[in-house]
Amino acid sequence: MSYTGVKHLTKADRLPRLFRYYSTKRSGKNVPPGGQYRSPWKIIKDEFTNLDGPLPTDLIPREVDALVIGGGLVGSSVAFWLKHLHPKAFSVALVERDLTYSRASSMLSAGGVRHQFSVPENVQLSLFATEFLRNIKQYLSVLDEEDPPDVKFNHHGYLFLAPQDKAEELVAHVKMQNELGARIKFLTKDKLAQQFPWLNLQDVEVGSYGLQGEGWFDPWLLIKSFFQKNISYGVSYIHGELDRFNFKSQAVSSGTGYIDKNYLDSAVINGEDGNEYGIKFSHVINCAGPWAGEVARKATIGTGNDVDLAFPLPVTPRKRFVYVVNCPNGPGLETPVLIDPAGVYFRREGLGGNYICGGTPSEDREPSTEDLSIDYSFFEEAVKPQLEYRIPTLKNLKLKSAWSCYHDYNEFDENLVIGRHPFHNNFLFANGLGGHAVQHSIGVGRAIAELIMAEDFKSIDLSKFGFDRFLRNDFINEEMIT
Ligand SMILES: Cc1cc2nc3c(=O)[nH]c(=O)nc-3n(C[C@H](O)[C@H](O)[C@H](O)COP(=O)(O)OP(=O)(O)OC[C@H]3O[C@@H](n4cnc5c(N)ncnc54)[C@H](O)[C@@H]3O)c2cc1C
Known part of the structure; x- marks a missing residue:
């Protein structure tokens, strides 16, 4: 589905069409074909051809309960849940500057779901993702849409390999994961050799393998399904870019009397038509992915005078490469999502002997984030040799293509930042x-x-x-980051 080039109907266009529909219906001219029943949702869809597009600019709300900045998977999900939990209680608008999602991480990611983390909350979040995707029709079906949502989930376990000195840690992680409801199998070297005879286990002692609920899906199909559901819930999609925030001055008591403080009040959006739109909000949620640090700075987080505003949101873009390789002698259908202890991953892509792979560069090889250009030497020097070492049958692998994508990287401890800002209480991080x-x-x-x-x-x-936690210098250590 393309969201660009959609002809926007103005409010004035819409009303006469609706009026025409009902008046012709009364006169009997617009009886549904074959006398078939059409629900009100279907009738509206049939009548308004641009229902799947962003809001015409004349309908951009001037005031909302929740304004979501960024329409990748995080923003789409926030908008969905705000409406899903209380469909009528909350007005929600979502601002996205690029409805083709050409640089959004959500579109360019590998779409993997795994239950294997070392921090329990990360395991719980993953288990919920599986539960949600399993029941996606219940959550995201739209009344009268012909095709129920399907994100093409491929079930395949992740296989983490570990050397001798990490074996004890892995045992503890697997125990915790299983206690939380995951189904992860711990494998000794013998068992690994039996189940995955194509692996070189020279420097590996143990492994953990997901038996249920892990795999990958098509993230674009999930964005699209959220989009349709959100539109049906009445979320206002705004095609534009957050330019700045406006603040409201308020007197607050301090030790020596009253001082004025500036609180977040509204956002100024640069609309796709070149005009500016002011939107007042009760809550604003930062879902700008790799650009979240910039959005926080616009709210004076990291640049303000108040002590609570001194610390910036430490989220920056980091570029990662995904390489597509072909190898007729690869392990084929039974390939797990392999996580090598050297920081390289590998998984099957389709059925034609294709695989995708990549790795995490060392700090001194961090690529520039100026653009999404691809470093092929990283494949030749770091990824390929490690894969050929781990899977000797990959000796003839051929690089077919590659793409790159930004991580929303938390420089502080590489973990989630969620919740309200301590000063700007109506600004939430995701x-x-x-x-x-x-x-x-x-x-x-x-x-x-x-x-x-x-x-x-x-x-x-x-x-x-x-x-x-940034202010307390409290690190969260997730040991199973890939
Ligand atoms: C190579 C690679 C592989 C990955 N594989 C996986 C995987 O297998 N499994 C997994 O779970 N995760 C994976 N990820 C991570 C995942 O892609 C990201 O964590 C996730 O997509 C971030 O989603 P998001 O919605 O926060 O950001 P995005 O999808 O980037 O969305 C942010 C949106 O905000 C918009 N925006 C930014 N600033 C503004 C503004 N000022 N005004 C309006 N709009 C704005 C942008 O246009 C963008 O569309 C991978 C990442 C990479 C790089």
């Missing part, structure tokens, strides 16, 4: 998930909605991922 927001966006969206509606996390307690 950022810094790095390599796993495609799967965690689903639970993060629900958590944001709970926080706004119930003032607390209800389903998964994510309070330790708050912004205040």
Whole structure:
């Protein structure tokens, strides 16, 4: 589906059409073909051809309860949950500057879901992602849409390999994951050799393998399904870019009397038509992915005079490459999503002997984020040799293509930042998930909605991922980051 080039109907265009529909219906001229029943939703869809597009600029709301900045998977999920939990209670608008999502991480990611993390909350978020995707028709079906949502989930376990000195840690992680409801099998070297005879296990002692609920899906299909559901829930999609925030001055008491402080009040959006639109909000949610640090700066986070505003949101873009290789002698259908201890991953892509792979560069090889150009030497020097070492049958692999994509990287501890800012209480973060927001966006969206509606996390307690941990210098150590 293309969101560009959609002809926008103005309000004036719409009303006469609706009027025409009902008046012709009364006169009997617009009886549905074959006398078939059409629900009100279907009738509206048939009548308004641009219902799948962004809002015409004359309908951009001037005031909303929640303004979501960024329409990748995190923003789409936040908007969905705010409406899903209380469809009528909340007005929600989502601002996205690029409705083709050409640079959004959500579109360009590998779409993987895994339950294997070392921090329990990350496991819980992943388990919820699986539960949601399993029941996606229940959550995201739109009345009278011909095709129910389908994100093409491929079931395949992740296989983490570890050397001798990490074996004990892996045992503890697998125990915790299984206690939380995952189904992960711990494998000794013998068992690994039996199940995956094509692996070179020279420097490997143990492994952990997902038996259920892990795999990958098409993230674009999930964005699209959220989009359709959100439109049907009445979320206002605005095609534009957040330019700046406006502040409201308020007197607050201090030790020596009253001082004026500036609180966030409204956003100024540069619309696709070149005009500026002011939107007042009760809450604004930063879902700008790799650009979340910039959005926070616009709210004076990291640049303000107040002590609570001194610390910036430490989320920046980091570029990663995904390489597509072909190898007729590869392990084929039974390939797990392989996570090598040297920081390289590998998984099957389709059925024609194709695989995708990539790796994490060392700090001194971090690529420039100026554009999305691809470093092929990283493949030749770091990824290919390690894959050929681990899977000797890959000796003849051929590089077919590649793409690159930005991580929303949390420089502080590479983990999620969620919740309210300590000073700008109506500014919420849903950022810094790095390599796993495609799967965690689903639970993060629900958590944001709970926080706004119930003032607390209800389903998964994510309070330790708050912004205040930066001020306390409290690191979260996720050992299974890939
Ligand atoms: C190579 C690679 C592979 C990955 N594989 C996986 C995986 O297998 N599994 C997994 O779970 N995760 C994976 N990830 C991570 C995942 O892609 C990201 O964490 C996730 O997509 C981030 O989603 P998001 O919605 O926060 O950001 P995005 O999808 O980038 O969306 C942010 C949106 O905000 C918009 N925006 C920004 N600023 C503004 C503004 N001022 N005004 C209006 N709009 C704005 C942007 O246009 C963009 O569309 C991978 C990442 C990379 C780089």
